[in-house]
Amino acid sequence: MFELWPKWVSLVYWGVMGAAMGSFLNVCIYRIPRGESIVFPRSRCPQCTHPIPWYYNIPVLSWLWLRGRCAFCRGPISVRYFLVELWTALTYVGLFDRWGWSPTFFILAVFLSLCIALFFIDLEWQILPNGLTVPGTVVGLLTMGPNTLVTWESSLLGFGLGVTLPLGLIGLYWLVRREAGMGLGDVKLLAMIGAFLGTQRLLMTLMAASVAGVLGGLVLWRIHRTTPLGRVAVPFGTFLCGVAWLVVFWGDAVYEAYHRWLVRWYLEW
Numbered sequence: 001m002f003e004l005w006p007k008w009v010s011l012v013y014w015g016v017m018g019a020a021m022g023s024f025l026n027v028c029i030y031r032i033p034r035g036e037s038i039v040f041p042r043s044r045c046p047q048c049t050h051p052i053p054w055y056y057n058i059p060v061l062s063w064l065w066l067r068g069r070c071a072f073c074r075g076p077i078s079v080r081y082f083l084v085e086l087w088t089a090l091t092y093v094g095l096f097d098r099w100g101w102s103p104t105f106f107i108l109a110v111f112l113s114l115c116i117a118l119f120f121i122d123l124e125w126q127i128l129p130n131g132l133t134v135p136g137t138v139v140g141l142l143t144m145g146p147n148t149l150v151t152w153e154s155s156l157l158g159f160g161l162g163v164t165l166p167l168g169l170i171g172l173y174w175l176v177r178r179e180a181g182m183g184l185g186d187v188k189l190l191a192m193i194g195a196f197l198g199t200q201r202l203l204m205t206l207m208a209a210s211v212a213g214v215l216g217g218l219v220l221w222r223i224h225r226t227t228p229l230g231r232v233a234v235p236f237g238t239f240l241c242g243v244a245w246l247v248v249f250w251g252d253a254v255y256e257a258y259h260r261w262l263v264r265w266y267l268e269w
């Protein structure tokens with residue numbers, strides 16, 4: 001394809017844009033669960049409420065420069081701010097490297113930005129706000145045409161399975177334990193993942209996140225020894241979002257390796 005400038009210029013550009021997007025995601029992560037507006041007021045230190053001027057609000061760099069402390073009250077600033085900005089920047093660079101200037105790049109940038117925000121909100125609050133998952137699902141369905149990762153059948157079926165499969169699991173769990181094993185937030189998140197990634201990657205995400213969630217639950221149980229095993233609260237949405245991120249970048253490679261292994265195993269028999 002005809003290039004106006006070398007690819008690394010675009011990669012640097014999307015790294016900067018990703019870091020700026022991460023800065024906005026930090027605002028969403030802090031304010032949405034608190035029911036605050038994500039537009040007003042401007043950023044303030046959560047401890048001394050001093051407004052943060054732009055030169056102390058430069059993504060990734062300011063946190064390092066201030067060594068994770070507020071410039072005014074010296075109160076600690078969560079490492080989450082730094083991690084979200086860096087993770088989003090790397091995500092945009094990775095997506096552009098793979099998909100270039102294409103509709104799929106922009107669609108996946110929206111999807112993974114939502115995943116990063118939901119990852120941290122569920123981790124801290126054990127909620128997956130409708131304000132992110134529902135519009136996300138709508139965007140996923142509306143963009144299934146230009147999204148080259150899925151066919152429209154796979155996107156629609158992924159959405160349908162994303163709704164019905166967890167509802168079925170919740171129903172089964174309720175029959176056995178007489179309580180909800182998953183929240184409805186997880187159902188909406190799975191519907192969103194299905195709409196963006198299609199059937200196959202949805203199932204891969206659900207299976208890998210379940211395994212990771214069980215292992216994570218066991219680790220938490222060992223740490224908080226007083227909580228009975230069945231009572232450990234696992235932020236399943238965090239695992240789903242983290243695995244969905246991995247599946248976007250490496251799902252195909254894992255699937256192909258598995259397929260090759262299966263064929264070889266079959267031939268050797």
Ligand SMILES: [Zn+2]
Nearest residue numbers: 045048070073
């Ligand atoms: Zn402060």
